[in-house]
Amino acid sequence: VSEPLLVLDPAAPLSPSEQIVEQLRLQIAAGRLPFGAGLPSVRQLARDLGIAPNTVVRAYNELRRQGWVVASARRGVAVADVGAAVLGGERRRAIEQAVGLLVTTARRLGVDGSELRLELERQLTIAAAAGGAPKASS
Amino acid sequence: MTPLPTVPDWVFSPLANGAFFLLLGLLAACLGTVRWLGEDRWLRRSAAGDRRWRARLVAWRVQGEDEASDLARQLHVYWYRVNSAIAIAIAAAVAVAGLGQLLATRLGAAGLVNPSRDPFDTSNLPLLYLALVAGTGLGYVAAVRLGRRWGTDGPRYGDLHRRRLADYRRFGWRWLAAALTALPVGLTLASGAAASSWLALVVPAEMVLALVSAELLMAAAAAAPRMVVAAELAVARRCDDLVRANVIWRLQATQLMGLAFGCMLQADVIRSLAGPSGPAARLLLLVVGVLAIVALVIVAANEGRLGGRVTGWAGRPMPE
Numbered sequence: 001v002s003e004p005l006l007v008l009d010p011a012a013p014l015s016p017s018e019q020i021v022e023q024l025r026l027q028i029a030a031g032r033l034p035f036g037a038g039l040p041s042v043r044q045l046a047r048d049l050g051i052a053p054n055t056v057v058r059a060y061n062e063l064r065r066q067g068w069v070v071a072s073a074r075r076g077v078a079v080a081d082v083g084a085a086v087l088g089g090e091r092r093r094a095i096e097q098a099v100g101l102l103v104t105t106a107r108r109l110g111v112d113g114s115e116l117r118l119e120l121e122r123q124l125t126i127a128a129a130a131g132g133a134p135k136a137s138s
Numbered sequence: 139m140t141p142l143p144t145v146p147d148w149v150f151s152p153l154a155n156g157a158f159f160l161l162l163g164l165l166a167a168c169l170g171t172v173r174w175l176g177e178d179r180w181l182r183r184s185a186a187g188d189r190r191w192r193a194r195l196v197a198w199r200v201q202g203e204d205e206a207s208d209l210a211r212q213l214h215v216y217w218y219r220v221n222s223a224i225a226i227a228i229a230a231a232v233a234v235a236g237l238g239q240l241l242a243t244r245l246g247a248a249g250l251v252n253p254s255r256d257p258f259d260t261s262n263l264p265l266l267y268l269a270l271v272a273g274t275g276l277g278y279v280a281a282v283r284l285g286r287r288w289g290t291d292g293p294r295y296g297d298l299h300r301r302r303l304a305d306y307r308r309f310g311w312r313w314l315a316a317a318l319t320a321l322p323v324g325l326t327l328a329s330g331a332a333a334s335s336w337l338a339l340v341v342p343a344e345m346v347l348a349l350v351s352a353e354l355l356m357a358a359a360a361a362a363p364r365m366v367v368a369a370e371l372a373v374a375r376r377c378d379d380l381v382r383a384n385v386i387w388r389l390q391a392t393q394l395m396g397l398a399f400g401c402m403l404q405a406d407v408i409r410s411l412a413g414p415s416g417p418a419a420r421l422l423l424l425v426v427g428v429l430a431i432v433a434l435v436i437v438a439a440n441e442g443r444l445g446g447r448v449t450g451w452a453g454r455p456m457p458e
Contacts, residue, residue, distance in 0.1 A: 005371055008294045024298070033298060040300050047363040048296030076300070 020059035029090035156239030163233025170226035223281035228273025264344040275355025308445030329419035331411040345400040352393035383442040394434040401427030
């Protein structure tokens with residue numbers, strides 16, 4: 001019921017294939033997709049997201065090349081055994097990227113550090129009250 | 139005294155039966171289309187449907203009892219469209235069955251599809267039953283495909299696990315249905331009825347066909363694309379699960395109903411065709427039929443919740 005979802009945003013600057021790669025990497029790094037967990041078939045994911053199967057194939061190939069998933073004829077695509085250091089590094093990279101984007105946006109809007117900190121704390125309080133899970137992954 | 143006019147022989151001929159079902163299917167398809175097109179008028183008067191869906195949403199923990207019923211209305215509309223598509227698909231399947239009967243008659247194999255010459259004879263019912271199963275399954279899959287156009291224009295979402303039938307129905311139901319099919323087939327062969335006439339194998343063959351087609355269609359319903367019926371994606375997924383589980387539940391009930399009916403029908407066939415072991419085989423078949431009815435009652439009482447990983451069992455808390 002509370003399993004993660006993959007969300008495709010047509011308005012996002014990344015291509016659908018890149019969005020799939022990015023989100024799957026994050027879900028694996030966050031531990032929501034453990035080692036050995038089977039990923040959906042190319043056909044299922046393509047139909048759910050309303051995209052061409054080739055787009056999903058491209059994303060899976062990229063993830064396999066980066067070592068995040070393994071593919072076999074019998075079991076399909078599954079999460080690879082990624083070391084804890086790699087997982088930690090990926091989480092760090094993702095959070096750095098997100099905070100970097102936040103700081104850049106705040107600067108563009110002329111928001112100073114204290115105002116940003118206050119807003120961040122307010123959002124964290126709301127998230128904690130709602131269970132702490134981001135909407136897209138709940 | 140003038141004799142009463144007799145019913146012409148062609149009325150009860152297999153050819154007429156095929157034409158009857160063909161016309162029945164076409165008429166039902168027209169009515170289904172009218173239902174589809176009259177959505178606004180029909181739904182305006184149906185507040186009870188909204189309340190039913192609201193109760194389901196509460197039971198499935200999608201929303202609280204005090205929350206607004208917009209989602210229930212949205213889901214009710216979606217279900218109406220799914221049902222209209224299913225009704226049209228069933229009607230089309232009946233028409234195809236009628237066409238099949240007509241062709242079989244032309245090819246000189248009328249007995250295969252209808253040993254009786256009466257269109258309302260029970261031997262025609264397995265054919266209608268198969269049409270019901272095929273129409274329900276294919277209608278839902280077609281509705282989901284079309285339904286992607288009815289959904290909201292928000293972002294698309296997909297599961298990060300392989301969706302399987304076991305998410306919506308405990309695997310044991312498959313084995314139960316398989317056992318309830320294998321027993322009549324075995325009893326027909328053991329009683330010697332099959333040696334008397336190949337017609338004794340028609341109902342068992344139809345039961346096997348119904349079992350396989352119902353399983354395939356349930357698996358297709360489980361694998362069908364996700365629907366976007368709400369802007370909040372986690373809620374949309376839950377609503378989709380609710381509708382999907384109901385369609386699978388309906389297919390499961392239809393499957394068991396067909397098996398129970400097949401057993402009863404085959405008991406009659408064995409009575410007329412079997413040798414000395416016929417009465418015992420007939421009794422066993424009736425027992426199997428009763429077992430199928432018991433299973434059907436259990437399924438009927440567990441609306442949409444047949445022990446699947448996502449659905450759980452009715453009367454128990456929803457899986458977290």
